[in-house]
Every structure is written in structure tokens, then in C-alpha cells.
Amino acid sequence: PFSHPSTPASSSLIISPVPTSTNHPLPLKPSHFPQFPAGSFVAAVFTVSYLLIFVVCMVGNGVVCFIVLRSRNMRTVTNLFILNLAISDLLVGIFCMPTTLVDNIITGWPFGSIVCKLSGMVQGISVSASVFTLVAIAVDRFRCIVYPFRQKLTIATSKLIIVIIWVLAVFIMCPSGVMLQVTKEQTIRIVLGPNSNTRPFYWCRENWPSQEMRKIYTTVLFANIYLAPLSLIVIMYARIGFTLFKTTLPPTGDRGSKKKVIMMLVVVALLFVLSWLPLWTLMMLSDYASLTEHQYRVINIYVYPFAHWLAFFNSSVNPIIYGFFNENFRKGFQAAFKFQLCSMDIHGEVEVRDRRFKKITLCPTPHLRPICHGTPYQGSQFFFFFLFLKKCVLSSCVALRIVI
Numbered sequence: 001p002f003s004h005p006s007t008p009a010s011s012s013l014i015i016s017p018v019p020t021s022t023n024h025p026l027p028l029k030p031s032h033f034p035q036f037p038a039g040s041f042v043a044a045v046f047t048v049s050y051l052l053i054f055v056v057c058m059v060g061n062g063v064v065c066f067i068v069l070r071s072r073n074m075r076t077v078t079n080l081f082i083l084n085l086a087i088s089d090l091l092v093g094i095f096c097m098p099t100t101l102v103d104n105i106i107t108g109w110p111f112g113s114i115v116c117k118l119s120g121m122v123q124g125i126s127v128s129a130s131v132f133t134l135v136a137i138a139v140d141r142f143r144c145i146v147y148p149f150r151q152k153l154t155i156a157t158s159k160l161i162i163v164i165i166w167v168l169a170v171f172i173m174c175p176s177g178v179m180l181q182v183t184k185e186q187t188i189r190i191v192l193g194p195n196s197n198t199r200p201f202y203w204c205r206e207n208w209p210s211q212e213m214r215k216i217y218t219t220v221l222f223a224n225i226y227l228a229p230l231s232l233i234v235i236m237y238a239r240i241g242f243t244l245f246k247t248t249l250p251p252t253g254d255r256g257s258k259k260k261v262i263m264m265l266v267v268v269a270l271l272f273v274l275s276w277l278p279l280w281t282l283m284m285l286s287d288y289a290s291l292t293e294h295q296y297r298v299i300n301i302y303v304y305p306f307a308h309w310l311a312f313f314n315s316s317v318n319p320i321i322y323g324f325f326n327e328n329f330r331k332g333f334q335a336a337f338k339f340q341l342c343s344m345d346i347h348g349e350v351e352v353r354d355r356r357f358k359k360i361t362l363c364p365t366p367h368l369r370p371i372c373h374g375t376p377y378q379g380s381q382f383f384f385f386f387l388f389l390k391k392c393v394l395s396s397c398v399a400l401r402i403v404i
Contacts, residue, residue: 043105046305050101053309053316057093060319061086067332074332077158078140082322082329084162085133089315091126095119097312104305107190109204113182116204121177128169128225130315134272135229136161137322142236146243172224175217179206215287226280233272237265268321275314278307 064086068074099119102110109116140153153161181204188201208214282304285291291299 042302046101046105046309049309050097050312053312054093054097057089057097057312057316060316061090061093063333064319064322064329065090067329071332074328075155076328077153077155078137079328080155080158080162081133081137081140084165085130085137085322086319088126088130088133089318091122092130092312092315095122095126099123100308100312101305103204104308107201108188109182109202111204116182117177117180120180120204121173124173124176125166125169127311128172129165130318131225131229132165132168133162134318135232136165138233138236142240145240172221176206179208180204181207183207211287218283218287222280222284226276230273230276234269237269241265264321271314271317271321275310278303279311282307 065083068079068083068086099111099115100123111119140158143150144152183203183205185201185203189198190201191198206214206217208217282299285299
């Protein structure tokens with residue numbers, strides 16, 4: 001339901017005799033349609049837009065995963081939830097974005113039945129897990145701020161919650177995985193180019209026994225993956241904001257930091273609402289509304305790709321909101337990317353090894369002990385350390401007459 005805009009209600013799109021590309025050289029028959037229904041220019045715009053958020057999603061969520069997994073100090077309850085969010089968002093980027101882009105810009109389903117079921121199932125599970133994890137993060141913050149004296153969640157409890165999140169995500173998407181299948185439309189052909197070469201038209205969609213069953217399932221998904229999570233997130237973040245607003249800060253406290261936290265909570269809630277509302281609105285319209293053929297045509301060709309892009313944008317921006325705006329993550333980023341360029345013995349001497357792996361003591365440097373043990377380099381300290389190390393190595397090489 002998240003990746004394939006083609007629905008039984010929108011099947012009127014395939015019988016429209018009006019061409020979707022004005023520069024096509026041949027008059028299109030009612031059963032023949034261009035490979036790129038929105039035109040090559042619009043397809044290129046969609047491709048660049050999806051590629052941009054794909055790169056941001058991969059890099060941002062990948063760095064968050066690396067930071068949490070690399071440093072034991074970062075494995076707190078909240079950070080485990082953020083790690084799970086990053087993993088689910090990575091799955092969204094890997095399995096949702098490429099196939100959804102292709103499915104949106106070309107006519108028909110170009111992949112096989114296995115990819116149809118696998119991508120649809122994984123997409124639904126990863127999206128559900130991402131949304132459920134957002135709720136878990138909101139609950140964790142709610143407990144810590146509104147009820148600070150209650151027992152905090154433990155690492156073991158957070159891991160159990162993460163397991164429950166994935167079990168619920170699999171459970172709620174099982175019907176979609178069962179019903180997804182590829183079907184061939186016998187009366188439809190896709191025009192591949194100006195030479196009038198054609199290929200068969202295939203659907204990848206949920207083949208429900210009746211439209212009523214599909215409506216019920218769409219409503220269940222809407223209630224459990226959007227409406228209920230949205231309500232919980234808004235209510236808890238509103239309560240958190242109210243608690244922070246009425247809390248009296250000490251004279252030395254930074255009142256601006258409290259406003260910053262409240263603004264971040266507002267941004268989180270608004271991004272969730274605005275990112276997912278268009279896609280869910282379209283899915284509900286496709287099942288419940290009585291739209292004209294032209295309306296279905298515009299929705300499937302132009303609006304659905306943009307709605308999917310907005311939903312995926314949420315997965316791309318999550319690591320920025322929950323990770324890089326967090327002071328602990330900024331410190332963890334510095335610690336994770338530290339450079340352990342040297343080790344020191346108990347006498348405080350820097351050790352390097354030549355090509356024959358023989359230890360050569362270059363010079364005593366007791367004051368470099370913290371750096372050599374992996375303290376993150378910062379700015380000029382990093383620069384002057386390398387200047388000192390270079391001078392030390394060069395002078396020692398001359399004295400020992402070795403070639404490194």
C-alpha cells in the first residue's frame with residue numbers, strides 16, 4: 001500500500017485514449033500507452049528528487065547506526081530507539097525508494113513476482129517499524145520529562161520494546177504480503193519507443209477478493225500506522241512542551257535552550273503530520289472517493305510520486321532531528337571518528353613499526369598520552385600534533401638511519 005499507486009479503483013487510467021506525452025510520434029490506441037506517462041522531463045525531475053533524499057537517507061541513518069554501534073557509551077535507552085529508527089529508515093531507503101520511483105515514473109510493473117512480494121512486504125514492515133519507533137521515542141521522552149521520578153526504562157526493556165515493534169510491524173503487514181501478486185493485463189500494451197515496439201502490461205498490487213475487504217484493510221492501516229501514532233505523538237509532545245514551559249529554570253539556566261527543545265518537539269510533530277498526510281489522503285481517496293477518470297489520471301501520474309517523496313523525506317530527515325541536533329550524538333560522532341594513530345607503552349614512548357614489524361622507539365612523549373589513547377582531535381590540536389609527530393619522526397629517522 002505504501003509503494004504502488006496502482007489500485008483497483010484507479011484501473012480506469014489504463015483505458016484512457018488520451019496520450020500522456022504530447023510529443024509521442026504515434027497516435028496511441030486505447031490499449032497502448034507510453035512507457036513514461038508523465039513525460040521524460042517530469043521523470044527526470046522525479047529521479048533527481050528521489051536520488052537526493054536517497055543519498056541523505058543512506059548517509060544520515062548510516063552515520064547514526066555507526067555512532068551508536070561503535071561507542072558503548074552511546075548505547076542508552078533513547079539511543080537504542082534512535083538506532084532502531086535509523087535501521088528502519090535505512091530499510092525504507094533501500095527497499096522503498098528505488099522500486100517506488102521506478103513504479104511511479106513508468107507504466108506497469110517492470111520487476112518479477114518475487115520482487116513484488118518482497119519489496120511490498122519489506123516496505124510496509126519498515127515503514128510501520130519506523131512509525132512505531134517514533135512513538136516509542138515520544139513515550140521515552142514523556143516518561144523522562146513529565147514523570148522524572150518514576151523508574152526509568154532499562155536497556156533490557158528497550159530491547160524488548162524494539163522486538164515488539166518489529167513483531168507488530170510484521171503482523172500488521174502480513175495481509176498485504178499475502179495479497180500482493182503480479183498479474184498480466186491481456187488487453188494492454190506499453191509502447192517502448194518511436195519504433196512502436198511494445199511489451200505486456202503487468203500489475204503489482206493487492207488482489208483482494210472484494211473492494212470492501214480492501215477498504216477495511218486500508219482503514220486499519222490508516223488507524224494504526226498514521227492516526228493513532230500521530231495522536232499519541234502530538235499529545236505526549238504537547239504535554240512535554242507544557243511541562244517545560246511551566247518549569248522554572250534556575251538563575252544560571254539557559255532559557256533559550258528550553259525554547260529550543262519546545263521548538264524541536266513542534267518541528268517533529270509537524271514533520272510527521274505533513275510528511276505522511278498527503279500519501280494517506282491519496283490512499284483513502286483511491287478506495288473511498290468517486291473520482292473522475294481525469295482525476296485518477298492526475299493523481300496516479302503526478303500526485304502519488306510527490307506524496308511518496310514527502311513520506312520518504314521524513315525517513316531522510318529523522319537522523320538530523322533525532323541525532324545530529326542531539327548534543328550526545330555530536331560528542332559520539334567525534335568519539336566514533338577518532339584516529340588512533342599511535343599507541344604508548346608504560347614509559348610514555350611513542351611506538352611505530354617498520355615494514356618488518358619491528359618496534360622502533362622514536363621519542364619520549366609523555367604529554368601525548370591522552371591523544372594516543374584515542375581522544376578525538378579537535379581543530380588546532382589535531383594540526384599541531386601532526387606537526388610535532390612529523391618533526392619527531394624525521395629527527396629520529398636521521399638518527400637511526402632507517403627508511404620508513
